[in-house]
Amino acid sequence: AQKITQTQPGMFVQEKEAVTLDCTYDTSDQSYGLFWYKQPSSGEMIFLIYQGSYDEQNATEGRYSLNFQKARKSANLVISASQLGDSAMYFCAMGANTGFQKLVFGTGTRLLVSP
Amino acid sequence: DADVTQTPRNRITKTGKRIMLECSQTKGHDRMYWYRQDPGLGLRLIYYSFDVKDINKGEISDGYSVSRQAQAKFSLSLESAIPNQTALYFCATSAPPDRGPYNEQFFGPGTRLTVL
Numbered sequence: 001a002q003k004i005t006q007t008q009p010g011m012f013v014q015e016k017e018a019v020t021l022d023c024t025y026d027t028s029d030q031s032y033g034l035f036w037y038k039q040p041s042s043g044e045m046i047f048l049i050y051q052g053s054y055d056e057q058n059a060t061e062g063r064y065s066l067n068f069q070k071a072r073k074s075a076n077l078v079i080s081a082s083q084l085g086d087s088a089m090y091f092c093a094m095g096a097n098t099g100f101q102k103l104v105f106g107t108g109t110r111l112l113v114s115p
Numbered sequence: 116d117a118d119v120t121q122t123p124r125n126r127i128t129k130t131g132k133r134i135m136l137e138c139s140q141t142k143g144h145d146r147m148y149w150y151r152q153d154p155g156l157g158l159r160l161i162y163y164s165f166d167v168k169d170i171n172k173g174e175i176s177d178g179y180s181v182s183r184q185a186q187a188k189f190s191l192s193l194e195s196a197i198p199n200q201t202a203l204y205f206c207a208t209s210a211p212p213d214r215g216p217y218n219e220q221f222f223g224p225g226t227r228l229t230v231l
Binding site for chain 2: 106
């Protein structure tokens with residue numbers, strides 16, 4: 001069975017600074033995908049970034065990058081140059097089985113960006 | 116217009132009532148999912164469907180049923196609602212794996228359900 005662990009219930013960062021949100025995972029699958037979603041206070045789930053288990057390079061999407069360390073089973077999200085609008089809940093998720101169609105989510109990290 | 120819509124957006128009901136949450140999508144995806152979100156627990160999968168004739172139980176299907184009326188519609192029912200089913204419910208869709216290198220799930224706006 002797959003499991004995602006996010007050990008930081010809350011994180012604080014000042015505007016324009018970088019922040020790392022931790023995510024570790026457990027799976028016996030050789031092929032899997034890791035996802036990060038953002039949930040602002042309005043409630044919707046917004047896809048941010050994806051990393052495949054066979055991808056050799058860390059994924060990047062604008063200010064988001066995923067620090068993928070396969071041997072350590074970690075997939076940390078790095079947000080550079082934080083903005084006030086980055087304040088939200090962030091969820092790490094793993095795609096299980098072929099096609100990564102069933103997502104298992106972590107419990108989330110609440111990020112607060114201060115001016 | 117939103118690609119994944121959910122109705123109602125908010126619902127308050129009483130214990131023992133039957134309630135249906137509806138999800139529609141215009142993304143053309145054949146795969147649809149229902150999740151519930153509880154504070155401190157993240158999202159948990161209730162049911163998923165890979166096409167109209169394929170329905171599968173997820174992690175927490177007890178007390179719920181689903182209906183896939185068409186490729187674009189996937190409904191979640193609570194036959195006899197109970198207070199611990201109070202939660203935020205999300206519908207999501209995804210494309211099959213042969214349509215891209217990865218398949219993120221696209222979420223609807225959520226339905227906030229309160230069972231008194």
